[in-house]
Amino acid sequence: MVxxxxxxxxxxxxxxxxxxAVLVCTLFLNYSLDLAAVEDLIxxxxxxxxxxxxxxxCQVVCGVTGGCLLIxxxxxxxxxxxxxIDTHRKELGILKALGYSNLEIARGFGIFGLSVLFGTxxxxxxxxxxxxxxxxxxxEGSLLPEMKAQFHPSLLVLLVLLPGVLFxxxxxxxxxxxxxxxxxxxxxxxxxxxxxxxxTKKELPFLQELRRGTVRQRKVLVFFIAFAAFCYSAMxxxxxxxxxxxxxxxxxxxxxxxxxxxxxxxxxxxxxxxHANTKTIAMLRVFGYSATECSKAILGGYRLYAxxxxxxxTGYQFGLLKIMVTVxxxxxxxxxxxxxxxxNFFMALVSFxxxxxxxxxxxxxxxxxISIKQVMLx
Numbered sequence: 326m327v328x329x330x331x332x333x334x335x336x337x338x339x340x341x342x343x344x345x346a347v348l349v350c351t352l353f354l355n356y357s358l359d360l361a362a363v364e365d366l367i368x369x370x371x372x373x374x375x376x377x378x379x380x381x382x383c384q385v386v387c388g389v390t391g392g393c394l395l396i397x398x399x400x401x402x403x404x405x406x407x408x409x410i411d412t413h414r415k416e417l418g419i420l421k422a423l424g425y426s427n428l429e430i431a432r433g434f435g436i437f438g439l440s441v442l443f444g445t446x447x448x449x450x451x452x453x454x455x456x457x458x459x460x461x462x463x464x465e466g467s468l469l470p471e472m473k474a475q476f477h478p479s480l481l482v483l484l485v486l487l488p489g490v491l492f493x494x495x496x497x498x499x500x501x502x503x504x505x506x507x508x509x510x511x512x513x514x515x516x517x518x519x520x521x522x523x524x525t526k527k528e529l530p531f532l533q534e535l536r537r538g539t540v541r542q543r544k545v546l547v548f549f550i551a552f553a554a555f556c557y558s559a560m561x562x563x564x565x566x567x568x569x570x571x572x573x574x575x576x577x578x579x580x581x582x583x584x585x586x587x588x589x590x591x592x593x594x595x596x597x598x599x600h601a602n603t604k605t606i607a608m609l610r611v612f613g614y615s616a617t618e619c620s621k622a623i624l625g626g627y628r629l630y631a632x633x634x635x636x637x638x639t640g641y642q643f644g645l646l647k648i649m650v651t652v653x654x655x656x657x658x659x660x661x662x663x664x665x666x667x668x669n670f671f672m673a674l675v676s677f678x679x680x681x682x683x684x685x686x687x688x689x690x691x692x693x694x695i696s697i698k699q700v701m702l703x
Contacts, residue, residue, distance in 0.1 A: 337440075338401050338593045340440050340443050341444065342397050345394060346391055346395060348449075350391045351453075352459050354484075355452070355477060356383060356459070356463060357387075359472050360383075366470045382649065397552060398441065398492070400548060407503060408597070414511045415512060421508045427501050431500040434496040435496060437493065438496060440492075441493075442485070445485040457474060462573075462574045532614075532621070536626040540627065546598055549590045550590070550631050552634060553594070554632065554633075554635040554677065554681070555637050557587040557673070558635040558637075559642040560579050560583020561584075561676070562642050563583075563642040566646060591684060598624060598627075599692065609622065616692050616693030623692070628685075635677055647663055650663040
């Protein structure tokens, strides 16, 4: 079969996103289950209010964080599956010409579920290792009774095994859908062209039109770049306030997860854009365009979406913390007032701008090193 086990390891983005999702959800779901076990020991008053607030926090964190990362994992899996089909069209066409049905070929894509299984397993093991410290910070200074983390087999099934099976099925179904292409088209190795856009406005200069066309041809990469900026903006700003509202451990964990997701998403998107436009870059170099001009034409169109993602991340973290303080912890004493942290916002804004432009400069250097001769000989 064309798809092998090694191919599943190429889905590093899916592994990391699923690992982060399961890490967070395992910590809070396990804590929520252990909280429910000691509910009868909690008396009325501030202890009961704190208990209810902790339960709602677990629900909000698992629902929001787990939900967002689940959607991201699905998009990543579909993107990798489509990319694999596009880069192996001739091999897949030969299999269809030999009499294999779409479903028989698509079954091989089930191995992509291994990437999710590896990621969820790593996240679950990481949560188990962090569990004692997490419980210590959650219960420190609270009125809740002492409790130790208990192992819940249901979480192992729900968060590790079941996602691996479901994502394998999803990969098979998506591949089956995308393989409904004539054999001749697959054998020619041509990728299906997207919709043609009518130019109703004044014709743009060549490089500007190339920049717009690059963005239009690969819209899913707009999501990844915006998601990278979203993660950086939300997690960096939230981690600064999290030490005040929760604990230093939560702040560090949130910061590390946010930076990891941001770096992985940006790396995936930009490297894919450059790889898909290698021949275009080579032709631009042949016609005398500089590496800077090539970089602006290929990557410049995504800058606006990166800043939009940053803005959405800022609104997300503000709205989530506002809900937590004014709704979840409204009856709990000692909770500080929540406000929009302007210095924190500008710190995140400036640092993101510097890091993003530094990354773009690095990729511009990479573009300048593309071998024109090697590309032309392919």
